[in-house]
Amino acid sequence: MSLSRTTGAGAGVSARIRRNPHSLPAYSFVVSLAIVLVTVIAPDYSASADAGIPGDAPSPASTQLFSHEGDYSALLARDGYSVTMRPTAPAVGKPDPGTAQAIAYDLVLARGWDESQYSCLVALWNRESHWNVYAHNPSSGAYGIPQALPGNKMATAGADWATNPRTQIIWGLGYIAARYGTPCGAWEHSEQHHWY
Numbered sequence: 001m002s003l004s005r006t007t008g009a010g011a012g013v014s015a016r017i018r019r020n021p022h023s024l025p026a027y028s029f030v031v032s033l034a035i036v037l038v039t040v041i042a043p044d045y046s047a048s049a050d051a052g053i054p055g056d057a058p059s060p061a062s063t064q065l066f067s068h069e070g071d072y073s074a075l076l077a078r079d080g081y082s083v084t085m086r087p088t089a090p091a092v093g094k095p096d097p098g099t100a101q102a103i104a105y106d107l108v109l110a111r112g113w114d115e116s117q118y119s120c121l122v123a124l125w126n127r128e129s130h131w132n133v134y135a136h137n138p139s140s141g142a143y144g145i146p147q148a149l150p151g152n153k154m155a156t157a158g159a160d161w162a163t164n165p166r167t168q169i170i171w172g173l174g175y176i177a178a179r180y181g182t183p184c185g186a187w188e189h190s191e192q193h194h195w196y
Contacts, residue, residue, distance in 0.1 A: 089123035100165035121183035146172025
């Protein structure tokens with residue numbers, strides 16, 4: 001970058017300003033590092049800002065609040081309105097035909113639930129049984145894809161409950177609907193308590 005100036009006597013004055021070629025990359029690195037460190041070091045945080053007069057108690061209309069509780073849910077509130085953000089499972093694509101997950105996909109949609117509910121179900125049963133129809137937990141006695149406890153509860157969905165993934169999935173979806181409302185409700189509970 002060059003600057004030049006002419007004075008009254010016609011003499012030119014020129015100056016050259018040099019920038020350090022490493023300043024922008026160094027600045028970018030420091031900012032990126034700060035963002036990463038704040039995210040990693042302080043995952044549990046709570047902050048509030050009051051727009052009122054110092055010393056006065058904050059009114060609900062003048063308070064902004066963000067609270068984060070562990071890894072499970074967050075409450076965002078401002079001006080008397082609040083939103084609770086719940087954990088969501090990663091989105092999954094359509095399953096391979098003929099698999100237990102394909103059976104579940106069709107049954108989830110048949111119940112009127114959307115693909116996000118199917119994603120929650122996949123995450124939940126990946127955690128519970130890895131979709132293994134013969135999965136057995138020797139310490140609790142839980143059995144099958146949904147890890148029914150005891151396993152013979154699934155006989156209400158069919159006599160072939162011990163070997164048929166469709167029967168197990170039908171029973172599991174009924175259990176989830178009755179107890180948690182939706183697969184994402186069951187997933188949220190599992191995220192918080194490590195069981196459903």
